[in-house]
Amino acid sequence: MTRIPENKFGVHVRGVNLGGWLVLERWMKESLFAGVNGKDETAFCVQLGREEATRRLREHWDTWITEADFAWIADHGLNAVRIPVGHWIFGSASGYPYHERYGADPHPYVDGGIERLDWAFDWAERHGLMVLVDLHCAPGCQNAFDNGGIEGVCDWHKRPEYVDFAVLTLERLAERYGGRKALWGIETLNEPRWDRRPEDPLFVPDEAIRDFNRRAYKAIRRHCPPESGAVVLHDGFRGPRIGELFGAFGGHAFRNVVLDAHRYQCFDDWHRSLDAAGNVCDAEENLAAELRELDGNVLPTVVGEWSLGTGGPRTDEERQAFFDAQIKAFENGRGFFFWSYRIESGNPAWSLRDAVEKGMRPSEFAIQPRRG
Numbered sequence: 001m002t003r004i005p006e007n008k009f010g011v012h013v014r015g016v017n018l019g020g021w022l023v024l025e026r027w028m029k030e031s032l033f034a035g036v037n038g039k040d041e042t043a044f045c046v047q048l049g050r051e052e053a054t055r056r057l058r059e060h061w062d063t064w065i066t067e068a069d070f071a072w073i074a075d076h077g078l079n080a081v082r083i084p085v086g087h088w089i090f091g092s093a094s095g096y097p098y099h100e101r102y103g104a105d106p107h108p109y110v111d112g113g114i115e116r117l118d119w120a121f122d123w124a125e126r127h128g129l130m131v132l133v134d135l136h137c138a139p140g141c142q143n144a145f146d147n148g149g150i151e152g153v154c155d156w157h158k159r160p161e162y163v164d165f166a167v168l169t170l171e172r173l174a175e176r177y178g179g180r181k182a183l184w185g186i187e188t189l190n191e192p193r194w195d196r197r198p199e200d201p202l203f204v205p206d207e208a209i210r211d212f213n214r215r216a217y218k219a220i221r222r223h224c225p226p227e228s229g230a231v232v233l234h235d236g237f238r239g240p241r242i243g244e245l246f247g248a249f250g251g252h253a254f255r256n257v258v259l260d261a262h263r264y265q266c267f268d269d270w271h272r273s274l275d276a277a278g279n280v281c282d283a284e285e286n287l288a289a290e291l292r293e294l295d296g297n298v299l300p301t302v303v304g305e306w307s308l309g310t311g312g313p314r315t316d317e318e319r320q321a322f323f324d325a326q327i328k329a330f331e332n333g334r335g336f337f338f339w340s341y342r343i344e345s346g347n348p349a350w351s352l353r354d355a356v357e358k359g360m361r362p363s364e365f366a367i368q369p370r371r372g
Contacts, residue, residue, distance in 0.1 A: 002074050002079070002127065002128030002129075003128045004124075004125065004128050004129070004130060004181055004182060005079075008130055008184055009184075009230065009256065011079065012331070012334065012335045013079065013080045013130070013184070013302055013334060013335025013336065013337070014077065014078050014079050014080065014335060014336065015078055015079065015080030015081055015082055015130075015132070015335065015336065015337035015338070016073060016078055016080075016081060016082070016337055016338045016340065016341045016352050017081070017082045017083075017084065017304075017305060017337050017338065017339045017340045017341060018065050018069075018081055018082070018083050018084070018120070018340070018341050019084060019339055019340030019341065019343075020064065020340060020342075020343065021060075021061065021064050021065045021083070021084075021116075022061070022083065022084060022085050022086070022089065022113050022116060022117065023041060023084040023085060023086050023136045023137055023147065023149070024040070024041040024044055024057075025039065025040070025146050025147050026038070026039040026040070026044075026146060027039070027146075027343070028340065028343045028344060029060070029064070029343070029344040030344060030345075031344060032044075032056060032060055035047070035048070036048060038151065039146035039151050040146040040147075040148075040149055040150055040151045041086060041109065041137070041149055042099075042101050042102070042108070042109075042149055042150045043101075043151075044057075045057075045108040045109050045110060046101065046102060046103055046105070046108050050105065050108070050110075053108075053110050054110045054111075054112075057110045057112075058110065058112060061112070061113070061116050062116075064342075065120070065341070067119075067123045067126070067127075069341065069342075069353075070120075070123040070124060070126075070127045070129060071127050072353065073127070073129060073341070074127040074128055074129055076356060078129070079128070079129060079130060080129055080130040080131070080132065080184055080335070080337065081120070081124065081129055081130075081131055081132070081337075081341075082131075082132040082134055082187075082304060082337040083117065083120055083131060083132070083133055083134060084134045084136035084137075084147075084190065085113065085117065085133060085134065085135060085136060085137075085173075086109065086113070086135075086136060086137035086149055087135065087137055087138055087139050087149075087165060087166055087169050088107075088109035088113070088137075089113045089114050089117065089169065089173075090114050090169070090172060091109075091111035091112070091113070091114065092107035092109070092111055093111075094169075094172075095165075096109075096139060096165055097139050097140075097159070097161045097162055097165050099139065099140055099150065099153070099155070101150050101153065114176075117133070121177060121180050121182050121183075124182040125180070125181055125182045129182065130182055130183070130184035131177075131180075131182045131183055131184055132184050132185045132186075132187060132230075132232060132304075132337070133173055133177065133183070133185075133186050133187065134186075134187040134190050134232075134304070135166065135169060135170060135173075135186075135187060135188060135189050135190065136148070136149075136190040137149030137150075137190075138156035138162065138163075138166040138189055139156055139159075139161070139162040139165050139166060140153065140154075140155030140156040140157075140158065140159060140162040141153045141154055141155060141156060142154065142156040142157070142189055142190075142191070142192045142193060142204070143190075143191050143192060143193045144193065144202050145191070147190070147191070148190070148191070154193050154201075154202040154204065156192075157204055157205075157208040157209075157212070163212060163215075166189065166212070166216075167212070167215050167216055167219050168219070170186060170188060170216050170219050170220055171219035171220065171222060171223065173186055173220075174186055174219065174220040174221075174222065174223040174224040174229075175222075175223040177224075177229075178220075178223040178224030178225075178228055178229060179228065183224070183228060183229045184229065184230060185229050185230030185231065185232045185258060186220050186224065186229060186230075186231060186232065187232035187233075187234065187260060187304070188212070188213055188216040188217075188220075188231065188232065188233055188234070189209075189212065189213075189216070189234060190234055191234055191236070191237070191262065192204055192209050192234065192236045193236075194236050194237035194238060204236075206238070206241070206244075206245050209236055209245065210245060210248075213233050213249070216231070217231050217249070217254060217257070226255035226256035227256070229256070230256045230257065230258045231254075231256065231257050231258070232257075232258045232259075232260050232302070232304070233246060233249060233257060233258070233259055233260065233299070234259075234260045234262070234304070235259055235260065235261045235262075235294075237262075242259075242294070242298060243297065243298050246259060246298055246299055247298060247299075249299060250298070250299050257299055257300075258299060258300050258301070258302055258334065259294060259298060259299040259300065259301045259302070260301075260302055260303075260304035261290075261291070261294060261301055261302075261303055261304070261333075262303065262304055262305040262306070263287060263290075263303055263305075263306050264305070264306060264307060264309060265279055265282060265283075265309065265310055265311075266307070266309035266310055266311060271310075271311065272310070272311030272312075273311060274310070274311060275312075276310075276314055276315075276318035276321070276322065279310055279314075279318075279322045279325070280321050280322055280325040283322065283325035283326045283328075283329045284325050284328065284329065287326065287329040288328070288329040288332050289332075291303070291329060291330065291332035291333040292332045294333065295332060295333045295334065300333070300334050301333040301334060302333055302334045302335045302336060302337070303330055303333060303335075303336045303337070304336075304337050305337065305338075305339040306326060306336060306337075306338060306339065307338065307339050307340075307349055307350050308322055308323060308348065308349040308350070308355065309349045309350060310322070310349070314349075316358070316359055319348065319349070319355070319360075320359075320360060320361065323355075323360060338352045340352070341353055342354065348360070
């Protein structure tokens with residue numbers, strides 16, 4: 001059986017996201033949202049009500065990801081999982097703050113997620129996998145997307161109680177898992193809004209992200225020393241200003257800090273215009289060069305999300321070539337986490353398990369351990 005390496009931070013991370021499990025996104029499992037007019041977990045819980053939401057979600061939790069999936073992941077050359085969680089992970093007793101979208105119920109989310117996260121750590125340790133716990137949803141939502149818990153809302157930085165509770169949740173995660181052998185890191189916040197136009201109602205100032213990450217680092221380090229786990233900061237898609245925003249976290253006051261850069265070729269017009277050869281070229285040249293720059297001059301960098309999604313259909317051979325090119329590019333950083341392990345539709349562009357079972361060569365995951 002694969003063992004977790006003694007030096008977890010000296011190996012190249014080859015991971016996959018367990019998306020759609022402890023944080024819901026409708027597109028990942030459409031059938032779960034029957035009767036719900038919305039795409040996010042808040043809409044799911046508020047509209048279904050406590051009894052029905054609990055019934056559906058607990059059945060989903062116990063079937064979408066099981067120990068058998070951890071065994072499959074380990075058996076196919078991967079060594080890590082990234083697990084998105086919401087700020088409600090510790091349940092209604094944690095006292096998460098109210099948002100107007102909750103309506104009459106101040107605590108609409110289903111309790112029980114933290115027990116499933118405990119199971120995930122147990123399974124990871126049995127199967128030799130490392131775990132990155134990712135705070136995917138802050139109170140009030142940090143990006144206005146369904147993956148932030150409340151689509152169309154970006155309020156997390158506007159109310160002190162929202163920021164305070166996000167920091168507290170990270171500290172609780174560090175206290176609970178800081179001593180676990182499987183822990184690779186804790187990510188402070190997934191994809192905070194990147195628009196930099198002050199007139200935009202969804203605008204998030206750089207200072208809000210910088211100050212939050214400083215507080216989050218200190219809170220995590222109270223229970224999780226640098227040798228036990230990385231503190232992972234999402235780059236916020238800040239582009240050329242990324243060094244200004246994150247460079248200070250490479251200083252002596254911050255240890256074992258890792259940058260998370262999500263890189264897709266399917267969400268902007270330029271990437272969607274590429275043909276199959278263009279996908280490969282962009283990964284081999286632009287992505288590789290960007291990762292060399294980030295990893296060498298900003299912070300150690302992982303690609304926490306990527307996929308085989310493109311602007312058009314691809315043959316199996318084209319998909320394999322695109323997969324290979326991205327894997328090779330990731331060698332210029334500290335590793336990767338594919339998005340995601342599975343989706344209900346079975347689309348291999350987004351479901352790693354389906355891609356492998358439809359012919360993707362799992363041997364491509366076998367990158368040698370990083371040296372130095």
